[in-house]
Amino acid sequence: MTAPAALLPRTAEDLAETAEALAETARRVREHVVDMCAGPEGGHLGGAFSSTEILTALYFAVLNVDPAAPDDPDRDRFVLSKGHAAVGLYAVLAERGFLPTAELAGYGRPGTRLMGHPVRAVPGVEMPTGSLGHGLALACGFALGQRLDRRPARSFVLMGDGELQEGSVWEAAIAAASLRLDNLVAVIDRNGLQLTGPTDGKAPMEQLAERWRSFGWAVRETDGHDLAALVEHLSAAPWEPGRPGLLICRTVKGRGVPFLEGRPAAHYVTLSARNHARARAALRTPARRPA
Amino acid sequence: MSWSALATPPPQETLLAAPAPPEATRTAYRDRLLELLPTDPRLICLDTDTGLFGPDQTAAAGAQYLDLGIAEHNLMGIAAGLAASGRMPFVNTMAAFAATRALEAVKIDVAYNALPVRIMATHGGLAAGHLGPTHQALEDLAVMRALPGMTVVVPADAAQAAAFVDRSLDLPGPLYVRLGRKPTPALPPGTPPPALGRAQTLRRGRDAVLAACGPYPVQACLAAAEELAGEGVECTVLNLHTLRPFDTAALVEAADHSGLVVTVEEHWRSGGLGGAVAEALAEAAPARVLRIGMPDTFVDTVGGHEHLLAHYGITPARVADTVRRALGLAPGATTD
Numbered sequence: 001m002t003a004p005a006a007l008l009p010r011t012a013e014d015l016a017e018t019a020e021a022l023a024e025t026a027r028r029v030r031e032h033v034v035d036m037c038a039g040p041e042g043g044h045l046g047g048a049f050s051s052t053e054i055l056t057a058l059y060f061a062v063l064n065v066d067p068a069a070p071d072d073p074d075r076d077r078f079v080l081s082k083g084h085a086a087v088g089l090y091a092v093l094a095e096r097g098f099l100p101t102a103e104l105a106g107y108g109r110p111g112t113r114l115m116g117h118p119v120r121a122v123p124g125v126e127m128p129t130g131s132l133g134h135g136l137a138l139a140c141g142f143a144l145g146q147r148l149d150r151r152p153a154r155s156f157v158l159m160g161d162g163e164l165q166e167g168s169v170w171e172a173a174i175a176a177a178s179l180r181l182d183n184l185v186a187v188i189d190r191n192g193l194q195l196t197g198p199t200d201g202k203a204p205m206e207q208l209a210e211r212w213r214s215f216g217w218a219v220r221e222t223d224g225h226d227l228a229a230l231v232e233h234l235s236a237a238p239w240e241p242g243r244p245g246l247l248i249c250r251t252v253k254g255r256g257v258p259f260l261e262g263r264p265a266a267h268y269v270t271l272s273a274r275n276h277a278r279a280r281a282a283l284r285t286p287a288r289r290p291a
Numbered sequence: 292m293s294w295s296a297l298a299t300p301p302p303q304e305t306l307l308a309a310p311a312p313p314e315a316t317r318t319a320y321r322d323r324l325l326e327l328l329p330t331d332p333r334l335i336c337l338d339t340d341t342g343l344f345g346p347d348q349t350a351a352a353g354a355q356y357l358d359l360g361i362a363e364h365n366l367m368g369i370a371a372g373l374a375a376s377g378r379m380p381f382v383n384t385m386a387a388f389a390a391t392r393a394l395e396a397v398k399i400d401v402a403y404n405a406l407p408v409r410i411m412a413t414h415g416g417l418a419a420g421h422l423g424p425t426h427q428a429l430e431d432l433a434v435m436r437a438l439p440g441m442t443v444v445v446p447a448d449a450a451q452a453a454a455f456v457d458r459s460l461d462l463p464g465p466l467y468v469r470l471g472r473k474p475t476p477a478l479p480p481g482t483p484p485p486a487l488g489r490a491q492t493l494r495r496g497r498d499a500v501l502a503a504c505g506p507y508p509v510q511a512c513l514a515a516a517e518e519l520a521g522e523g524v525e526c527t528v529l530n531l532h533t534l535r536p537f538d539t540a541a542l543v544e545a546a547d548h549s550g551l552v553v554t555v556e557e558h559w560r561s562g563g564l565g566g567a568v569a570e571a572l573a574e575a576a577p578a579r580v581l582r583i584g585m586p587d588t589f590v591d592t593v594g595g596h597e598h599l600l601a602h603y604g605i606t607p608a609r610v611a612d613t614v615r616r617a618l619g620l621a622p623g624a625t626t627d
Contacts, residue, residue: 073377120404126375127371127372127375127404128403128404130399131395131399133364134368134395134396134399134400136368137364137365137368137371137372137396137400138368138369138371138372138375138400139372140365140368140369140372141368141369141370141371141372141373141374141375141376142372142373142375142376143372144357144372144373144376145372145373145375145376145377145378146376148335148354148373148378149376149377155372167364168362168364168365168368168396171362171364171365172362172365172369174360174362174365175359175360175362175365178359178360179357
């Protein structure tokens, strides 16, 4: 399924069908990630799985991007601000045709281009990321460029919730609202966990939506594993004229592999052969509905 | 040009002609950019509440001027996004904030992507004067020239600041330009326009090389060379306005001849011009390098720009005395 967003069906019934097809794509994405995390270096499985549906919805139903013309000036832009979810992005880009699926086997291995954080050498990666708190300003720059050039395109950025502890995020949040960048959509992967434990244990994040609204953003919240809802919200942006959009996605770290779900230890894993097989088996069982 | 020609100083009347009046490098840059904005749709000026641009000027610039507020990391990120979209952003902040507060965004978002962002950094060196160490930038050259692909320039006067704005339009990668605050002296009349990456020889002599960057250090070298010439000591004066890429060839040629290089800069003695000169000569042409710059301390006294330069020894007298001592001459002695 590679149709551009504009051609995709948007009725409730069609959205359900779309979501079903996307779910199969998301399942394959997770398989790729599991395989990469069984490699010599391991990978950031937890945050890749909490954002798998978000990335899948973006690349298969929302973003106007074309692997055959990756530099098309009218394309939508995407920045993975939570760059440690690189394994998830690589898997999605491979499924979407930006790079050969076989290349994923080289992840983390010497001499390949698939580094632990995204680099421009990988087709489809707009910006190298990894140090947190950079993506929102970069996406602001893209959105501003699109507006100045009068291009009918949008810019998207995916941030982690732990990343919101970086002050630069809030600098950019102020700027985006001040510039009235309604062609900008930020997505927060609100899985509630960072490397060493709950995000709220480091920096309380109550009233997250209210905070962003008070900064001048249009804010929506959704289940970040509900593909139909993700497609519906992300496709419909801008939601309010003159306001950048923020989609807060409630997610589960490590989603899809029961022995990793919701555990801080899922943040970075190197899967043993046994756990690789367990994870693969878990992905073959039918997906459960979100709690 | 053969090196033997260096024994002959340029005609003195050239150096003694009335120089242009002092002008701030930052206002010269501003005025040139404002002239260029309507001629080149790539150009966009991003500001951070610096006050360098007046209301009439920003209004005239229209969508090509944006004040993003006091948020320098964000400034660099937005500039990178714009540059990746085909624009050429001129970003405005103080050198202290560009080189330290926003450094990670400069490193990753700008330099790593080799994007044509022009970082126009005011209040370089000791130019912030009485505003104190938070606003003085004495590490920026070390930091910026460490970044791969970053072109680093220190105009020596207002005309050079404007000239480098023009030169930058053909530069594909990132650029850091260190500017001042208040008006500073102009280079001698007849000084040719600068070229990016090419050292300027302002005076020729075979006894020592005085290498400097920035308005007051270059002036200090010219004045010291004049004083030493009266004692029979002839110095080459190099304006090493581009620290990266570094004109090693010009430096090595000059240093090979005299064997003595004195560097002068408004920067901590580590990592800046003196560091660049020492690195280049250690690899290419052994010569004694003596570095004049800010001693290993934060400014601990109140004073304007020139007061601080005098206080910390970035002066013609210190330059001349350093040469005399290195050559084994008593102050006031001659080579004859």
